Amino acid sequence: MARKKIIAGNWKMNMTPSEAVKLVETLKPLVQNDEVDVVFGVPAIDIVPVVEACKGTNIAVAAENMYFEEKGAYTGEIAPAMLVDAGVKYVILGHSERRDYFGETSEDVNKKVLKAFEHGITPIMCCGESLEQREQGITMDWIRQQVKVGLQNVTADQAKTMVIAYEPIWAIGTGKTATSDQAQEICKGIRECVAEIYDTDTAEAIRIQYGGSVNAGNAAELFAMGDIDGGLVGGASLKPDFGKIVNYK
Ligand code: PEP
Numbered sequence: 001m002a003r004k005k006i007i008a009g010n011w012k013m014n015m016t017p018s019e020a021v022k023l024v025e026t027l028k029p030l031v032q033n034d035e036v037d038v039v040f041g042v043p044a045i046d047i048v049p050v051v052e053a054c055k056g057t058n059i060a061v062a063a064e065n066m067y068f069e070e071k072g073a074y075t076g077e078i079a080p081a082m083l084v085d086a087g088v089k090y091v092i093l094g095h096s097e098r099r100d101y102f103g104e105t106s107e108d109v110n111k112k113v114l115k116a117f118e119h120g121i122t123p124i125m126c127c128g129e130s131l132e133q134r135e136q137g138i139t140m141d142w143i144r145q146q147v148k149v150g151l152q153n154v155t156a157d158q159a160k161t162m163v164i165a166y167e168p169i170w171a172i173g174t175g176k177t178a179t180s181d182q183a184q185e186i187c188k189g190i191r192e193c194v195a196e197i198y199d200t201d202t203a204e205a206i207r208i209q210y211g212g213s214v215n216a217g218n219a220a221e222l223f224a225m226g227d228i229d230g231g232l233v234g235g236a237s238l239k240p241d242f243g244k245i246v247n248y249k
Pocket of ligand 1: 211
């Protein structure tokens with residue numbers, strides 16, 4: 001089955017609202033490509049102006065996080081209904097920075113994934129190993145665990161529509177990209193894990209991105225691999241280079 005590639009930027013904690021609008025204006029003409037789904041993952045405060053600036057384009061907007069409760073006394077958190085009302089289509093969940101710096105567990109990520117589906121938001125669920133885990137040879141066991149917990153009680157029909165981002169922590173923001181073979185091996189392993197949880201149809205439908213120092217020079221080789229359906233891009237998504245990544249062919 002031909003899966004449409006999905007290339008998402010993760011702006012992280014960068015860009016004030018006015019800077020964000022300027023960046024969208026710069027990137028808009030560069031990221032036109034109907035063959036791929038283009039997503040800008042932006043800080044919560046930028047969502048409203050970025051959605052407005054992206055109107056009439058091929059760009060969908062993602063939040064970088066979301067809470068798993070509906071509403072109420074959760075100071076500082078953002079509810080799924082707020083994201084929907086603001087025009088958000090995707091949400092990045094379980095990024096390693098959230099897991100490492102804010103103590104998010106795979107159980108939290110699972111609650112968020114389920115809540116996103118309840119509200120019609122497509123989750124981009126991140127997983128990835130540390131350098132230490134890679135050196136210990138436990139990469140695939142760790143990722144399988146993250147994926148299995150993250151997908152608990154997610155139906156096959158829901159899983160078919162979602163995105164998993166494989167992001168080795170040692171490759172994020174370090175300039176050290178996984179080789180295309182390393183990235184393919186783990187993305188294939190994730191697809192096999194999805195097939196075990198559900199079935200082959202679901203595994204063939206789910207989109208699996210690679211993330212970790214993707215740039216204009218390495219995108220084509222990574223995205224040519226059979227189980228890599230696009231990328232989650234940090235640093236390079238803040239530059240005109242993102243246009244080259246989207247038009248990697
Ligand atoms: C990320 O933040 O998800 C990421 C992959 O960052 P970078 O591309 O900068 O490594």
